[in-house]
Amino acid sequence: MSNKDIQRTVTVSIQRFNPDVDKKPYMQDYKIKMRPGMTILDALHEIKTHQDGTVTYRRSCRHGICGSCAMHINGRNTLACKTPIINEVEKDDRVTIGPLPYLPVIKDMVVDRTSFWEQYLRVKPWLIPPDNIPELEFRMSQEEVKALHDAEACIMCGACYSSCAVIGMNKKYLGPHALLKAFLRVLDPRDTAPSERLEIVSQADGVARCHTIFNCIDACPKGLNPTQAIETLRKLAQKRQKYEEAKRERQKHLNEPIPS
């Protein structure tokens, strides 16, 4: 990036909508001067604090761990804080920003996540542990941690959810975020409810609804793989009894050291 680029003035085109005063959404353009290292979130902050305080969006950590700032940027869902503006304005010196799709808009980029959180609750995200709790930690092997494929890293940002074409057509679909959470718990050797969980995700709006479109993988800012998690749940649901037996066997040894 040359110094010429950094001083460039670009257009940030934002989808505005306040249901209290607007009949429908409309685009509003703002001009800003880019700074080295400026992200989309930085640009929004600059606009909000110096030009138009009514521009509204969620944000907190600024570095991709809290999940607040997922929004629609130049046609794809991603975190505003981790998107350098310089890459987005290559075409026509302009970037277009809007709210995550498929969720009702509260104001500008702030969307109503009620259904998103309801689906998260539906899969019972908490661990359901065995009755036999040891004095110290349960033993979980390094392989068992690896098998989770970092599902625990999910920040519930919603980028995957709002990229899913199935969600676009069927609001009752559990969604990649909830299914990734279900996968985390089903595969956790300490969880004693695989049958209940596999039952939940095998219902009408569960794993069967995934059409392996892969938009979720594209969108995930943490590099996670909800499709693979859903595929695993599908397979385990088909071999449910076998998996439950294997788990029960594993759980007999949950308090013993992992053999080398």
Next chain:
Amino acid sequence: MQNSKVITHDVIVVGAGLAGTWAAMTAAENGVKDVAVLSKIHPLRSHSGAAQGGIAAVLNNVRPVAGTGPRGPLEQIPPGDDPVDSFDLHMFDTIKGSDWLGDQDAIEIMVKDAPGIVIQYEHMGCVFSRTPDGRIGQRRFGGHSAPRANFSADRTGHVLLHTIHEQALLRNVKFYSEWYVMDLIIEENIARGVVAINVLTGDIHVLRAKAVMFGTGGYGQAFKVTSNAYANTGDGVALAYNAGAPLMDMEFVQFHPTGLYRHGFLMTEACRGEGGYLINKDGDRFMSKYAPDKMELAPRDLVSRSEQTEINEGRGVMEDGQGIFLDMRHLGRAKILERLPEVRDLAIAFAHTDPIDEPVPIQPTAHYSMGGVPTTVNGEVLANANGDLITGFYAAGEVSCVSVHGANRLGTNSLLEASVFGRRAGYAIAEFIKGGAKLYPISGDPAKKNADYVTSLFNNDGDELVEDIVQDLKNTMTDKVGIFRNDEDLKSAMADIHRLQQRFKNIRIMDKSSRFNTNLSMTLEAKNLLTFSEVIVAGALNRKESRGAHSRTDYPKRDDENWMKHTMAHKDEDGRPQLSYKDVTLYWDRFPPQERKY
């Protein structure tokens, strides 16, 4: 916009990070059915989730490999072999880290509660990194004499936060997500409730409770370069102070040595715990000059001062010479991918540098607030230096000051503090409620008072933008109340803050709508920044010594005879901080003060 419907709960918790959620969950588990948690952001967005390196506890799962020295590899301790760690050692490390300002009885409780609370997290389903035989993995950390940082890759705070939130949901704790608390009601030394804005609608409500608990976190946003989220604006400390509660040890602000250059984002201490080096312009591991024994794993205040000295003396890196290099190349690809994936991602995304191949530019970043609302070891808020309590008011986590960190906090002790004292506050609250706590009446009309204030802000057609005031404050705090302080700078900072408080009267809010008005909440947050910053400067000005993170070039030595005491600040009738002092609790026979060398 004021809503006459008064909401009542037995317990109101403000803040849904680790401390607040533990308190709410524990109270709910111990017989309090009616617990509500208010959070200005969705609970899972709380800054507890940004913690990376680990949570400290003496578990004795891991030890250094014999004969490989203090930077050598670690291995799991075979069953039956001698432990390498102890409560006494964790206590001593914390006390020394605190530069002998930490209250040793509180520290003892924290280190003894630690193993139980980490095991409890694991039993609740936290995914930890593991030793080969399946135990919770531990790593080295700055200022700790044994590897006791229990970790989950470099996203420990994230997994703890998600786990505790799930457990709270399981216990039917009620969450008010995106409700901004703008006032705390304390009358006749009894906490009676809060006033909060339902951000979605703009309605202002009074919420009454028998007990109010603050888990509102820290205040790094007062500084220009900070690891802290936008949300960390010290609302809790400001509201408590405005309501008549004291603030303790506010002058102790921790600058974390490794914030990503220019952005300030946290690059966990674990980068150094796993073996990373700090290098100056000449390619030297300069920590050998400042902490020959612990090197890069000296406590944070020492490392930050060392970095700042190198920078001030012209040996910094990057175009402006304000950076230092963090070199992790020798850790190897496999270890970085397994143990430090999140920080690698940050370095690539924001510094265009892959730590596998290149050193990463970093600089000291405002990170943690040792000071806060003073409490007992059960989270009960003190009214004064004598130890009298404010009835029905509790606090835990970064907003509080117990004090377990004294003048400087060791890494991995904050996730621990928030969990331990959040849980203890929960037990104390449950006992208080079951013991017959009353719902006290609230005088006047606080909803109207606050609504009128908001209206006055909307109607204030001044010509100052709030952001300009905030940026000026950040510059003042960073330049004059930073790592190295002196009388002249501090007095100048105080004058700056008074001017900024005057300028604030002339602000103009651009968004006057009622629906999801973040322009308004950011303005209220800015006012809070000005409120507690004044207290920080007052404490720093008066403390004529250097201790822990408070380093004065005009008083470079620690002065135990005159200054081994906590600063307490009350708001006086003119709105200025009035200082008093409180003794430190010391076990003179076990941990007498020593010179602090690493």
